[in-house]
Amino acid sequence: MRFRTLAVVALATSVLVAGCSNGAPATNPSAGNNGAAKAGGGDITVALVTHAAPGDAFWDVVKSGAEAAGRQEGITVSYSGDPDPAKQSQLIDNAVAQKVQGIAVSMANPDGLKESIQKAIAAGVPVITVNSGLEKSREFGALTHVGQSEELAGEGAGAKFRSLGAKKLLCVIHEAGNIGLESRCSGAKKTFGQAENLQVDISNIADAQNTIKSKLLADPGIDGILTLNDGIAKAAVAAKKEARSAAKVATFDVSSDVTDAVLAGDISFAVDQQPYLQGYLPVVFFGLKVRNGNDVGGGQPVYSGPGYVTRDNAAQVKKFAAAGTR
Amino acid sequence: MTAASVTADERLVTPSWASRMMRRPEVGAAVAALIIFVFFSTTTDAFLSAGGAATWLESSAQFGIMAVAVALLMIGGEFDLSAGAMVGTTGLIVGVLATHLHVNLWVAVLVSLVAAALIGALNGWLVVRTRLPSFIVTLGTFFVLQGVNLAGTKLVTGQVSVQGFADVAGFYDARWAFGSSAQFGGFTLQISVVWWFLLTAAATWVLQRTRPGNWIFAVGGDENSARQVGVPVLRTKIGLFMTTALAAFLVGMLQLFKTSTVQASTGVGQEFIYIICAVVGGCLLTGGYGSAIGAALGALIYGMTLQGIVFAQWDNNWLKAFLGVMLLGAVLVNNWVRRRAEMRK
Secondary structure, three states: OHHHHHHHHHHHHHHHOOOOOOOEEEEEEEEEEEEOOOOOOEEEEEEEOOOOOOHHHHHHHHHHHHHHHHHHOOOEEEEOOOOOOOOHHHHHHHHHHHOOOEEEEEEOOOOHHHHHHHHHHHHOEEEEEEEEEHHHHOOOOOOOEEOOHHHHHHHHHHHHHOOOOOEEEEEEEOOOOOHHHHHHHHHHHHOOOOEEEEEEOOOOHHHHHHHHHHHHHHOOOOOHHHEHHHHHHHHOOOOHOOOOOOOOEEEEOOOOOHHHHHHHOOEEEEEEEHHHHHHHHHHHHHHHHHHHHOOOOOOOEOOOOEEEEOOOOOHHHHHHHHOOOO | HHHHHOOOHHHHHHOOOHHHHOOOOOHHHHHHHHHHHHHHHHHHHOOOOOOHHHHHHHHHHHHHHHHHHHHHHOOOOOOOOOOHHHHHHHHHHHHHHHHOOOOOOOHHHHHHHHHHHHHHHHHHHHHHHOOOOOOHHHHHHHHHHHHHOOOOOOOOHHHOOOOOOOOOOHHHHHHHOOOOEEEEEEEEEEEHHHHHHOOOOOHHHHHHOOOHHHHHHHHHHHHHHHHOOOOOHHHHHHHHHHHHHHHHHHHHHHHHHHHHOEEOOOOOOHHHHHHHHHHHOOOOOOOOOOOHHHHHHHHHHHHHHHHHHHOOOOOHHHHHHHHHHHHHHHHHHHHHHHHHHHHOO
């Protein structure tokens, strides 16, 4: 269980950002997860309202980020979450009724939350959107958005591949028709140049490995493979070995197996959206807003990532993951 | 009433060797497989290379093991829509038990085997006892398994995929049975291909040469008549569902030990591919007709096409559309061949 938190970034990213990982729906709890986590103290109280089901390890990292910021800034943080947009709206309404000084909201379903968010803003409570909902954040009147743009993260990965000296990139999409995955690949293509997509099926990783191998045999010129899921990353590493290809493998979604593969040199780097920051930064921003009148971001999003797990920092990341902050 | 009119009785005429061959259920699939093989062999470089052939053979094997079991079940007149999710379930049971509950790997594999057998038996028992269509019963099982796979995995591991499986004690011992390979020059023979061939041979033998084989055809052809002539319908059907579940267990293990990971969504949606392979191989949806070799050929067609499209460097976003056309084509060819053969006598 040591690296549980880190490992679950895979799932959480999928459920949260655009359902990228494996199409698995979030578990639906019968009741809301309203256990308010009080941290720190002082005169400011902010609410973090997410669309997470209880016990989601990705959001545990976000939550510990928010609590750490609360302790350091002397801000009381109350955390709640519910995957049902209607219930999440109620949680936002509750926070407004409690007269908090700021609400951070993850908008997995922006339209479902629109009314509550605009009511909060009308009541004078500043809102920051986190993790998902970047495209609607500004329209709804949020101060800023803290999260990762899939396109930008893809661009980062593409540039990194180029600096590794790769000439021809293969981007493996494991879920047909997923916008988030497509934007990652198109971002990579933008900065990398010669890149191709390959479609595989996440529900059959063993065969995905065969398909990647076939592609490498058919086109020996491919010397970079970008996968978007930790399981597919492992399949790509195995396929590369079987096809005796020297291609470099990198992946989105950090998990403990991926971190180990990075340490072993099988995976060159893993793209991390750094969930800790998605809890930490909004709390700090609200503190600045209340105490100093600052508008961080100036209406533009603040990016929490991408961060990269490479051989240089993988051991460190493992240590932080064990402590629940990565 | 002369002797000549007795020998002219059509039931006693021995058909020619050629028309007997033409009447086999797998003949259409064999022709289609040959065409696809020649097509990709001539149009791509990698398809016929040692590495390429190993890849599409292994891809076919993963589907073929299931397709053969599903074909037996379809000949017996039933469907199993839970077959895909069951692959995930069996893999997840082993993965979760071994990595998180630190159960001995072999014990975990045994638990998974027993669980698969029980779920298969339950499927069969429900279908026979309730007289509901197996389509509905196994659709129910499918959803239950899909939910249990996700919720159970998250409950125990807090994640949706099994991590660190390759570090489990005994992983490389068990891999000998489920994930090993042998080198013949540049050609890598994966153990899944061996399993596939063995199962196809065994299933063909059972169907053609044994009493349970006759029972399978009988219950699929007409359940009531079969019961009236003394065929043990309940036993036959439960046996068929258990065979499918055990094949799912085998594929679950092969995939788990090959990739050293399994996700909660593993196998979902794959059940239709197994049915497609069986139908392309000549199985009728109504039961009572089909063959194991045909299903194996259906899987071979699927595997060759799946990898062939990649070898040919076509945009594999079109894969599903291509497969749909191929399925329809194969069924039409099958029908045509069968009708011609029956008319010719």
